[in-house]
Amino acid sequence: MTMHRKAVLAGLILACGSYLAAAPAFAADPSSSRLLPPAPALPAFYSWTGLYLGVQAGYAWGRDRTTLSDTFGRAFNGAAFRQSSDSALGGGHAGFNYQTGSLVFGIEGDVEALDGGETLIAPGISARVTRDWQASLRGRAGFALNRFMIYATGGAAFTEFGYHLVGAAAAAPETLDRSRTGWTAGAGVSFAYTDNLILGAEYRYADFGKVGQAARGPLLGLKVRQEPTFHTLRASLAYKF
CATH class of the missing domain: 2.40.160.20 (Porin)
Structure with missing residues (x-):
């Protein structure tokens, strides 16, 4: 394997490691979350009892x-x-x-x-x-x-x-x-x-x-x-x- 290919492979490995290390931080940051807000509670039906x-x-x-x-x-x-x-x-x-x-x-x-x-x-x-x-x-x-x-x-x-x-x-x-x-x-x-x-x-x-x-x-x-x-x-x- 040439020196150039080894350098490219090492760079990819470092980039993937950096992304995996940063993923928990993004998940913990509310500003970065893309989850939908909770649905509003349905109104209660009237009781004739x-x-x-x-x-x-x-x-x-x-x-x-x-x-x-x-x-x-x-x-x-x-x-x-x-x-x-x-x-x-x-x-x-x-x-x-x-x-x-x-x-x-x-x-x-x-x-x-x-x-x-x-x-x-x-x-x-x-x-x-x-x-x-x-x-x-x-x-x-x-x-x-x-x-x-x-x-x-x-x-x-x-x-x-x-x-x-x-x-x-x-x-x-x-x-x-x-x-x-x-x-x-x-x-x-x-x-x-x-x-x-x-x-x-x-x-x-x-x-x-x-x-x-x-x-x-x-x-x-x-x-x-x-x-x-x-x-x-x-x-x-x-x-x-």
């Missing part, structure tokens, strides 16, 4: 068939009416949700004040049927998309009917009250505006079956029979703890 309390307001409407019958054969025997009953409403509700994955299960109860009623007039009799409150206890099952949830709901419904009866020949009017349990079902949407404030909208249908009441005073022998059903739309605001 928890207790909540709220208020709601809306509108209720219904249409039912009412029959007045009389065992004494008076003039209003067998009078039948189909009437509607519309009313604004407002009240409060409370419930609890539990979320697993995208599914949300819960239970909710509510109570509302309203001013529903209709007046029925037949020969020899007038009847005013009113409803001052309604309530429910329901299960709920929903599907959550982060802060937005759609759900179905169903359970027991409660209300009370008041009957104010006035007869042409009666010495005094008669007032009767009848509590009634039925069923209700519907669907709604909820949106978590903040971690604690939840906005909602809901539709429900309620059916109270056949309701009957018999007079016991001056109008003894009179029976009032109804088949009431109601629709309700509500908007709500709730606070989740």
